[in-house]
Each structure stands twice: as C-alpha cells, then as structure tokens.
Amino acid sequence: SQQGEEDPQALSIQEGENATMNCSYKTSINNLQWYRQNSGRGLVHLILIRSNEREKHSGRLRVTLDTSKKSSSLLITASRAADTASYFCATDAGGGGADGLTFGKGTHLIIQP
C-alpha cells in the first residue's frame, strides 16, 4: 500500500520559476526521502530529512517536514529544463535500513523552456 501521497500529480512551470511539490503520509517515520525519476530510468536519491529536522537544503533543493501534519514539501528553485522528471517522496519507518521504503505515486514536473 502507498504511504506517501504527492500533490500535485502533475506540474508545469516556466524555466526559472520555483516548483513546489507536497507529500503527505500516514504513519510515524524515522526519515523522509525525496527521489527523482527521469523517463525510463530508475529512481535517484535527492535528499533526506530526519523526523527531528524541520528544514534541509541541498543546492537548489529545499525540503521541509512537519511531523504534526505528517507532511513534507520539496522546493526546487530557479528551475531548469533538465529538472523535468517525476519526483517521489518515500517514507522510512526504521533507521538502520532494515525496514521497507514506501513511495507515493509521484509528481510529474515539466519545465517549459
């Protein structure tokens, strides 16, 4: 069963604009991760935020986590055409890799040049 649910399902913006994607989940987590998938390829890890963190940055990526609302957001600033991909959040209940990693259905992001 799906744990995370991304919103929106699809997003189309102009190059240079910021893109925001949201993720809601249902159960307690140890950490939440965001992945990217280019068409026809496997998923690639982008960033991880732990349950005791509220915000994290990595380059043009900014992730927030609100455990009281069981939600997270991924912000991509100054978007580029190469950012076109599907983005997934994944919830991780454990901390040592011994638990399953459950993904949402993803947000398909299209950056218009």
Added chain:
Amino acid sequence: DAGVIQSPRHEVTEMGQEVTLRCKPISGHNSLFWYRQTMMRGLELLIYFNNNVPIDDSGMPEDRFSAKMPNASFSTLKIQPSEPRDSAVYFCASRRATEAFFGQGTRLTVV
C-alpha cells in the same frame, strides 16, 4: 561500483509462461527491495530482504509471485504463470543505511 544491475532490461512473454527477473545489488548493501511500477498504481513495494532474509512480502500480489535471495549478491523475482496484468516495470533497489540505489528496471510485457 557498477550500481544495482538488473536483467533483462526488457522481457516480452506470452501469458502463462514463467518469467524470472534478476538483480545484483551493490556490494556491501544488506537490504534489497523489489518494486513494481505502473501508471495506475505507481511504485509498489513487493518484497524486501535484510541480510538475505525476506522481511516483508505483504506486497506480493499473488502466489504466482515469488522472490529469493540465495546470497548477498543475487536475487530473483519469479512470476509463474504470468498474466497480461503483470505487465509493468520492475525495479530492484539496495541500500546499506538510509539511501536506496535503484537499478534501471526490467520492462515486462505479457501478451
């Protein structure tokens, strides 16, 4: 490291045939996951192993599906008999701690 290696990349088979998908995880990773991706259902966790032991196979859709991990460097996902609704992209992923590394997937088409 070559990353997670899956084979074959593409498989077309007739309904009723047995299909075996293969995965070689990254060396040193102790967890391995099998996922199925479709437009309708998204990315579904089928089964995962920790230290070669199946931990949770509740995502395996039916008894037609089975997975094995005979050693730390190899896993298989078998579908017998296959059905058209099994058509999907099947991903294998491995990890040592938190970040999962995915293979390129096997695109399965059952006709």
